[in-house]
Amino acid sequence: METTLRMIRKFGEAVIVIDQEPSKLSESIKANTNTKITFTLGNGKDIFDIATSMEISQEQRKYLDLLKVGHAVVKVKGRVESPIMVYFPKFENNNPKTEEDGPEVPLRE
Numbered sequence: 001m002e003t004t005l006r007m008i009r010k011f012g013e014a015v016i017v018i019d020q021e022p023s024k025l026s027e028s029i030k031a032n033t034n035t036k037i038t039f040t041l042g043n044g045k046d047i048f049d050i051a052t053s054m055e056i057s058q059e060q061r062k063y064l065d066l067l068k069v070g071h072a073v074v075k076v077k078g079r080v081e082s083p084i085m086v087y088f089p090k091f092e093n094n095n096p097k098t099e100e101d102g103p104e105v106p107l108r109e
Contacts, residue, residue: 002028023049036075037086040067054083 005015005028017033019025023045030036030053038054041047041064051061054075060083064073070090075083 002026005029005032022046022053034077037072038064039072040069041065056083 005017008015009032017025017029021043022030022038022041023043030049036050036054038050041050047061047064050056051064054073056064056073056075067073070088072086072088073083074080074086
């Protein structure tokens with residue numbers, strides 16, 4: 001996985017890595033990701049780990065376990081100087097996909 005992540009950039013491709021415990025991700029994965037998003041975290045080890053990876057200050061770290069549902073902190077390497085707070089509104093799909101619908105499902109109408 002780590003070799004793939006290091007090499008995939010030269011092909012113009014991207015990989016999305018999702019984990020509920022960022023402290024279990026390898027250092028290579030954390031170093032080779034351009035955009036990091038974290039929602040609320042309750043484990044001190046995970047908070048320390050993602051805060052270090054996202055360059056979140058000691059003062060700001062205490063808020064990582066206080067984020068409400070839908071709120072997150074985003075860090076985009078080279079585009080945003082410091083992490084920013086964002087809100088993702090709840091999305092409910094009132095038209096669930098069935099096998100008859102085919103492979104594409106519109107997100108919003």
